[in-house]
Amino acid sequence: AFESITQAPPDPILGVSEAFKADTSSDKLNLGVGAYRTEDIKPYVLDVVKKAEKLMLENGENKEYLPIEGLADFNKATVALLLGSDNKAVKDGRVATIQSLSGTGSLRLGAAFLARFYPGRTVFLSNPTWGNHKNIFADAGVEWKEYRYFNPATIGLDFEGMMADIEAAPNGSVIVLHGCAHNPTGIDPTPEQWSKIADLIEKKNHLPFFDVAYQGFASGSLDEDAASVRLFVERGFELLVAQSYSKNLGLYAERIGALNAVLPTADLATKVKSQLKRLARALYSNPPVHGARIVAYVVGNNDIFDEWKQEMAGMAGRIQAVRATLVEELKKRDTKGRDWSFITSQIGMFSFTGLKPAQVENMTKKWHVYMTKDGRISLAGLNKARAGYLADAMIDSFDN
Numbered sequence: 001a002f003e004s005i006t007q008a009p010p011d012p013i014l015g016v017s018e019a020f021k022a023d024t025s026s027d028k029l030n031l032g033v034g035a036y037r038t039e040d041i042k043p044y045v046l047d048v049v050k051k052a053e054k055l056m057l058e059n060g061e062n063k064e065y066l067p068i069e070g071l072a073d074f075n076k077a078t079v080a081l082l083l084g085s086d087n088k089a090v091k092d093g094r095v096a097t098i099q100s101l102s103g104t105g106s107l108r109l110g111a112a113f114l115a116r117f118y119p120g121r122t123v124f125l126s127n128p129t130w131g132n133h134k135n136i137f138a139d140a141g142v143e144w145k146e147y148r149y150f151n152p153a154t155i156g157l158d159f160e161g162m163m164a165d166i167e168a169a170p171n172g173s174v175i176v177l178h179g180c181a182h183n184p185t186g187i188d189p190t191p192e193q194w195s196k197i198a199d200l201i202e203k204k205n206h207l208p209f210f211d212v213a214y215q216g217f218a219s220g221s222l223d224e225d226a227a228s229v230r231l232f233v234e235r236g237f238e239l240l241v242a243q244s245y246s247k248n249l250g251l252y253a254e255r256i257g258a259l260n261a262v263l264p265t266a267d268l269a270t271k272v273k274s275q276l277k278r279l280a281r282a283l284y285s286n287p288p289v290h291g292a293r294i295v296a297y298v299v300g301n302n303d304i305f306d307e308w309k310q311e312m313a314g315m316a317g318r319i320q321a322v323r324a325t326l327v328e329e330l331k332k333r334d335t336k337g338r339d340w341s342f343i344t345s346q347i348g349m350f351s352f353t354g355l356k357p358a359q360v361e362n363m364t365k366k367w368h369v370y371m372t373k374d375g376r377i378s379l380a381g382l383n384k385a386r387a388g389y390l391a392d393a394m395i396d397s398f399d400n
């Protein structure tokens with residue numbers, strides 16, 4: 001039956017980790033996947049997560065199925081974290097929230113929902129975007145196109161290009177927006193620009209689909225990082241939001257996140273929720289409980305919540321410090337006086353270096369530095385001790 005199957009290419013992001021594992025050099029450095037590492041470049045389990053898990057053990061939590069829509073306490077906590085604890089849309093019952101399989105699964109559920117209830121529309125993704133967005137929509141049978149986002153000349157946002165492409169999109173298109181800490185560029189619109197984007201999306205009757213994978217990781221403030229989504233909700237938009245707890249709670253493997261649909265009426269929210277449940281039932285039936293209990297515990301408990309904010313600020317702070325060290329090390333070695341300030345102005349886990357594919361190959365083949373082909377490095381995988389080595393590799397690669 002399957003004789004004609006050919007080999008699939010390695011995943012552009014997770015394939016980098018596979019190649020890293022196979023490299024035997026002691027110099028090797030994995031800056032591919034966006035996963036937080038400590039200053040010793042070790043994986044990190046947050047203390048608040050350990051506390052939640054200890055309590056779960058003590059309470060003897062069972063492993064019964066969750067309802068299709070997930071853990072009620074989690075759903076309550078996650079929408080409050082996203083939109084604010086006394087958000088009017090939530091109080092009015094206009095938000096349908098479904099616990100889903102982290103950011104990816106929530107986006108995939110949203111894509112399935114669009115395929116069924118908003119057929120024939122095109123989804124517009126930023127160029128560049130997180131590599132998996134294209135797969136997710138394509139596999140759900142939803143056509144995607146791109147809007148301009150990055151200007152290589154300024155290593156900044158191509159705001160005019162972005163606006164022109166959103167304007168040119170057919171009325172009623174779906175516009176995917178990164179809520180904060182845009183991946184891979186680390187460049188977000190300013191509040192004034194967000195407001196203009198909202199004006200245009202409203203004028204064009206487009207449907208915003210926010211991807212919030214780094215809440216708390218961009219500015220260090222959970223509220224500030226949700227400001228883009230909250231602006232759109234305050235303005236009365238109908239919209240979708242996918243949330244992930246992979247990065248901000250370090251729950252990568254627990255697959256915990258949510259899909260939120262904000263609707264004009266409570267009645268419609270109830271109906272939409274029922275259809276999302278129907279889609280989820282066929283895709284994976286019901287979501288895993290472990291991560292949901294952790295999030296519900298951390299977000300729903302004042303003392304622990306404050307502790308989480310401190311731990312998150314610690315993670316964000318370490319990445320910022322590493323960015324600064326890298327810039328210093330680059331300046332020390334750079335004989336051409338280039339401007340490296342983009343590394344400290346970009347936010348979140350990543351830096352979009354501008355290294356071309358051949359230069360990326362030099363980084364990996366000669367220097368054993370693993371990164372994605374688009375020139376993105378994850379600063380979360382770097383420490384101060386290795387910043388000089390990375391600077392050597394970058395200068396050598398830029399100069400060749």
Ligand code: PMP
Pocket residue numbers: 034101102103104105130178183211213243244245246252257
């Ligand atoms: N969206 C973006 C922009 C991301 O960077 C990520 C994580 N790399 C995700 C969604 C989803 O990740 P996960 O499925 O692990 O939550």
